[in-house]
Amino acid sequence: MKKMDSIGIVRYGAYMPKYLLDRKKIAEAWDFPSIPGGISVSNSDEDTITMAVEAGLDCLGELNPSGVDGLYFATTTPPYTEKQNATVIANALDLRNDIITMDITDSTRGSSIAVARAYETIQSGNANLILVIAADTQKPMPESMFEYQYGDGAAALLIGNKDVVLSILGYASTADNVIGPWKRATDEYIRQFEGKHEGLYGYSRNMLAAFKALFKKLEIDPSTVRKAALYATDPRMASSIGKKIGFKSKAIEGVPFLEFGNTGNAFALMTFMLAIKRARTDDLIAFGNYGDGADAILFKVLDKTALLELRKFSHGIVGYKNTMIPLKSYPAYIAKKKLLTTDRYTRKASPVRSWRDEKFLYRLYGMKCKNCGIVQYPIQRACFECGAKDNNEEIKMQRTGKIFTYTLDHLVGGVYYDTPTPRCVIDLDGGGRILCDMTDVENPEEVVHIGMDVELCFRFMHPGANFNNYYWKCKPIRFPNITEEDEE
Amino acid sequence: MPRQGIRDRVAIIGVGYLKFGESWEKNAEDLLIEAVYNAYNDAGIKEPQEEIDAGWVGIQYYFTGLSGSTLADYIKLYGKPMTRVENFCASGMDAFRNAANSVAAGTADIALACGVEKLMDEGGSGLPGFREFGHPVLPLPSAPAMFSMAATRSFHKWGWTKEDIGRVAVKNHANGVHHPMAHFRKAVDLETVLSAPMISDPLGRFDCCAMSDGAAALILTTPEIAESYAHAGDYVLVKANAIAVETMTPWYKPSYTFTEFNSTVKAAELAYKEAKITNPKKEISFAEVHDCFTITELIDCQDLQFSDPGKAAEDLKNERFNADGEQPVNISGGLKCFGHPIGATGCRMLVEITKQLQGRADGLQVKDPELGLAHNLGGAFTVAAVTILGKKE
Incomplete structure (x- = not known):
C-alpha cells in the first residue's frame, strides 16, 4: 500500500518529564480558586535541549541515527538565544555533521512550521529523512494564573520519503x-493581553482561514476527516473551532490541557499523537496549529498495521503519562523550575574542552581495545586495562546498565540540594563502565542498590564558564516493561 | 625494582610539628615556620642557612601556596633548591621521599621535608571542591562520595556493616584523647557514631576525618652525619619508602573491584621488598595509616597485609589494632582525630613514628616498637605512599 513517492511521518516519539503537579497545590500555595488536573514539570536539570534529546531518542528507537539528514527544532524557550540549539541536540543524538539544522523559535506554531519545512526540504530532493522535535518549558510568573497554564514536554516526528506511515497531502498557512x-x-515571564480578544481575532480567524485554504486547495470535504488534532489552550476552543471548520464533532481530538497543561510547541504534536492512536488505513487526519497565524496540514494514513507497529518503538504520550508521579509540594515545583534564585556551586569549565571531547561527552562513544578487547569509556589514547597505545576502535556505548557500586551523596557540591543524590558506578550493557549522577529518583534509600538496572539520560550539569554544560546522568528505568498498549 | 634502594642510608635527626586544628589566628607562614623551627631545635640545627642544603614542602591546595617559594619565603631560606610537592593526600610523604632520595643520592647532606595546609582559609566545611581540577563536565565526586563507593562495595562483598566501620572511629577517638597535638580529643561511643548525620551514605559525619590546619617537618641526613647531631644516639633510619600511583578515575576502569586500593597494595609491596619484610603482620610493630574515612582504614589494613582479605573488620573488633593490641593502628588518633591538613599529614605521621621509635611519643606510647609504618592514600585511591622507619642499629 505504501506509495514510494509520498512524504510523511515515518515514526513518532515523545518525552514527558517525570513529575506532575496537581493544580490543587498551586491553589493551596496562593489561595487561588482551584481548577482540576495537573501540569507536567521538568526536573531542575532539564531544559528544552535535554527534553528534545529524550524525544528524539524515543522517536529514533533502534534506527541508525546516521540516516537522518536534518533536525528542525521548534521551541519558544530555547536554552540558547544565540547558538543553535538544534546542533546541540543533533550532537547528543549522534547525528551526522553534514545535515540541515535549524531552530524555529518565538511562536508555539514552530512545530507545524517545522513539519511543513521538513516536507518541503524532502520534496526538494535535498534530504530524505528529517527529524522534527518540539519542546517547551515555559517559566510562569509565580503567584499568577499562568502557573495553571503551562506544562513541560517534548514531541518528535521523523519525516521521510521511505517507510512512510502517514503521508502529508498538503498544508496551508496564515501569518497574523x-x-x-x-x-x-x-522579559523573564510570559505576558498576555485579555484572552477574549485573542480567541476571536487571533485563534478563530486564523485557524479557520488556514483550513479553508487547505481544503479548497486539496478539494476535500472537511467532514470526511476522521480525526482532527487542533492546538487550543482550552479544550472547548478546539471543539468550537473544529465545528466551524466543518469537522464532525466526534472527529475533534481533545487537547491534553487538563492532564499536562499547555506544553507550548510540543502541545499540538501531543494532541496529534493522541489523534492517530486508533486511525485506520486511508483515514484523513487534520493537524492545526496556532501562534501568530495558523498552519493546517492534512495527513493520510497509508497503513494501519505499520502505524500500530510504531507503538513498539515509541512510548507515546499515554505511555509517559502512566509513568509520571505526583510532585509532593509547591516548593518542590519552585525548586525544579528554578523560580527562586539561589547561590549554586559552579565548576570551572572550558567549553572548548567539551568541544574537543564531543565524541564521548555528547555522542557517548567509548572504545574497544584491539589488543585486549576490553570495552571502556571514555575515549583515551591508551587502554585502561592493558596500556596499548592508539590501538582501539571507537564504539557507541549502550544507554542501559547495572549499578556496580554507588553512594547516596548528601552534600553535593557543598550544598544540600535535592539530596541525597545517588552517584553510581555503572557497568553498561555491552561493556564499559561509567560514573553518573542519578536523577529523577524518589526515595533513593529504598530503590538504589547494587545490580539495579538504570538508563542514561542527557541532562544539564552546571553553568560553568556561563555555558550550558550537558552530560549524561542515569535514572531508574522509566519503562521497565510497559508499552502504550498495555496501558490502554 | 631498583638496584640500590635507600634502606638504612637516610636518618631522621629532628622532627617538629604543632597542635593541629582550626588555627584561625595563624597563617600558613606561622604554621610552617613553627613546625620547621621545632624540627631545627630537635635536631640541633643552629645555622639553617649553612646547614640545610635543600627543602621540599607538601601542599595540596593552591590557596595554601604555590611553588617552592612558599617554603623559601616562610622560613627565609633562599638560594637553595626548594620545591612544592603536590600528590594529593600523599603530598607530605612525597616531599619526604624527595628529601630522602636527595640525601641518599648525595645531592644534599641535610635536607628538609615538610608539609603544610591551611584548610580553614578556604571557608566552608569539607574539602574544597575540585572546581578547578579535572575534566570540566565529567562527574567528579567529593572525597566522601569516592570512599563511600568503596564502602558500598565492601559491605556487599564482605558483609561489613556500618557498625564495622564505626568501630574505627571509636578506636581512633579513644587514642586521640591522649594526644596533646590532636585536633579532636574526645572519646565517642558506637551509638554516637552511628546516629550522626549522613554525609555520603553509608558514611556519616563520624566516618569522616577532621578538617584541620597544620604543619609538620623532618630533618634528614646520612647516618654518618647524624652522629654529630643531637639525636646521635637515637636517630631513626628509613627502612623503605615507596609511592605508587594508579588512576584518578577508577570508576571508568572495568576491572576495578572497589574493595581494595591498588595503589596501596603496590606501594606496600615495593616498601616491604625494600625493607626485607616478609610478614608484615608480625614485623610491623605499629602503623599510622590513612583513615580519611573509617572505611579507608579497614581496607588499608588489608592492603598493607595486616589483615587477610575480608578480615579487617573482625581483627578490629578483636582489638588487634587497639593501642594496647597486637599491632596498634593510628595510636595518634589518626586523621580521624589528629586532623588532616592534606599537605602536612604525611610528615605528621612520620613525626609520630619517629617519636614512637625513640620512646618519646607525645600521646600513647607503643611498647618497645621495632618498625613503624606510615601510609598515605590520596585522590580517588590514586596515590599511595608507604614509609617504614626503624631504630638506629
Missing part, C-alpha cells in the same frame, strides 16, 4: 500579527 502571548527579549 496577533495580540496573543508575548515575551520581550528583556
Whole structure:
C-alpha cells in the first residue's frame, strides 16, 4: 500500500518529564480558586535541549541515527538565544555533521512550521529523512494564573520519503500579527493581553482561514476527516473551532490541557499523537496549529498495521503519562523550575574542552581495545586495562546498565540540594563502565542498590564558564516493561 | 625494582610539628615556620642557612601556596633548591621521599621535608571542591562520595556493616584523647557514631576525618652525619619508602573491584621488598595509616597485609589494632582525630613514628616498637605512599 513517492511521518516519539503537579497545590500555595488536573514539570536539570534529546531518542528507537539528514527544532524557550540549539541536540543524538539544522523559535506554531519545512526540504530532493522535535518549558510568573497554564514536554516526528506511515497531502498557512502571548527579549515571564480578544481575532480567524485554504486547495470535504488534532489552550476552543471548520464533532481530538497543561510547541504534536492512536488505513487526519497565524496540514494514513507497529518503538504520550508521579509540594515545583534564585556551586569549565571531547561527552562513544578487547569509556589514547597505545576502535556505548557500586551523596557540591543524590558506578550493557549522577529518583534509600538496572539520560550539569554544560546522568528505568498498549 | 634502594642510608635527626586544628589566628607562614623551627631545635640545627642544603614542602591546595617559594619565603631560606610537592593526600610523604632520595643520592647532606595546609582559609566545611581540577563536565565526586563507593562495595562483598566501620572511629577517638597535638580529643561511643548525620551514605559525619590546619617537618641526613647531631644516639633510619600511583578515575576502569586500593597494595609491596619484610603482620610493630574515612582504614589494613582479605573488620573488633593490641593502628588518633591538613599529614605521621621509635611519643606510647609504618592514600585511591622507619642499629 505504501506509495514510494509520498512524504510523511515515518515514526513518532515523545518525552514527558517525570513529575506532575496537581493544580490543587498551586491553589493551596496562593489561595487561588482551584481548577482540576495537573501540569507536567521538568526536573531542575532539564531544559528544552535535554527534553528534545529524550524525544528524539524515543522517536529514533533502534534506527541508525546516521540516516537522518536534518533536525528542525521548534521551541519558544530555547536554552540558547544565540547558538543553535538544534546542533546541540543533533550532537547528543549522534547525528551526522553534514545535515540541515535549524531552530524555529518565538511562536508555539514552530512545530507545524517545522513539519511543513521538513516536507518541503524532502520534496526538494535535498534530504530524505528529517527529524522534527518540539519542546517547551515555559517559566510562569509565580503567584499568577499562568502557573495553571503551562506544562513541560517534548514531541518528535521523523519525516521521510521511505517507510512512510502517514503521508502529508498538503498544508496551508496564515501569518497574523496577533495580540496573543508575548515575551520581550528583556522579559523573564510570559505576558498576555485579555484572552477574549485573542480567541476571536487571533485563534478563530486564523485557524479557520488556514483550513479553508487547505481544503479548497486539496478539494476535500472537511467532514470526511476522521480525526482532527487542533492546538487550543482550552479544550472547548478546539471543539468550537473544529465545528466551524466543518469537522464532525466526534472527529475533534481533545487537547491534553487538563492532564499536562499547555506544553507550548510540543502541545499540538501531543494532541496529534493522541489523534492517530486508533486511525485506520486511508483515514484523513487534520493537524492545526496556532501562534501568530495558523498552519493546517492534512495527513493520510497509508497503513494501519505499520502505524500500530510504531507503538513498539515509541512510548507515546499515554505511555509517559502512566509513568509520571505526583510532585509532593509547591516548593518542590519552585525548586525544579528554578523560580527562586539561589547561590549554586559552579565548576570551572572550558567549553572548548567539551568541544574537543564531543565524541564521548555528547555522542557517548567509548572504545574497544584491539589488543585486549576490553570495552571502556571514555575515549583515551591508551587502554585502561592493558596500556596499548592508539590501538582501539571507537564504539557507541549502550544507554542501559547495572549499578556496580554507588553512594547516596548528601552534600553535593557543598550544598544540600535535592539530596541525597545517588552517584553510581555503572557497568553498561555491552561493556564499559561509567560514573553518573542519578536523577529523577524518589526515595533513593529504598530503590538504589547494587545490580539495579538504570538508563542514561542527557541532562544539564552546571553553568560553568556561563555555558550550558550537558552530560549524561542515569535514572531508574522509566519503562521497565510497559508499552502504550498495555496501558490502554 | 631498583638496584640500590635507600634502606638504612637516610636518618631522621629532628622532627617538629604543632597542635593541629582550626588555627584561625595563624597563617600558613606561622604554621610552617613553627613546625620547621621545632624540627631545627630537635635536631640541633643552629645555622639553617649553612646547614640545610635543600627543602621540599607538601601542599595540596593552591590557596595554601604555590611553588617552592612558599617554603623559601616562610622560613627565609633562599638560594637553595626548594620545591612544592603536590600528590594529593600523599603530598607530605612525597616531599619526604624527595628529601630522602636527595640525601641518599648525595645531592644534599641535610635536607628538609615538610608539609603544610591551611584548610580553614578556604571557608566552608569539607574539602574544597575540585572546581578547578579535572575534566570540566565529567562527574567528579567529593572525597566522601569516592570512599563511600568503596564502602558500598565492601559491605556487599564482605558483609561489613556500618557498625564495622564505626568501630574505627571509636578506636581512633579513644587514642586521640591522649594526644596533646590532636585536633579532636574526645572519646565517642558506637551509638554516637552511628546516629550522626549522613554525609555520603553509608558514611556519616563520624566516618569522616577532621578538617584541620597544620604543619609538620623532618630533618634528614646520612647516618654518618647524624652522629654529630643531637639525636646521635637515637636517630631513626628509613627502612623503605615507596609511592605508587594508579588512576584518578577508577570508576571508568572495568576491572576495578572497589574493595581494595591498588595503589596501596603496590606501594606496600615495593616498601616491604625494600625493607626485607616478609610478614608484615608480625614485623610491623605499629602503623599510622590513612583513615580519611573509617572505611579507608579497614581496607588499608588489608592492603598493607595486616589483615587477610575480608578480615579487617573482625581483627578490629578483636582489638588487634587497639593501642594496647597486637599491632596498634593510628595510636595518634589518626586523621580521624589528629586532623588532616592534606599537605602536612604525611610528615605528621612520620613525626609520630619517629617519636614512637625513640620512646618519646607525645600521646600513647607503643611498647618497645621495632618498625613503624606510615601510609598515605590520596585522590580517588590514586596515590599511595608507604614509609617504614626503624631504630638506629
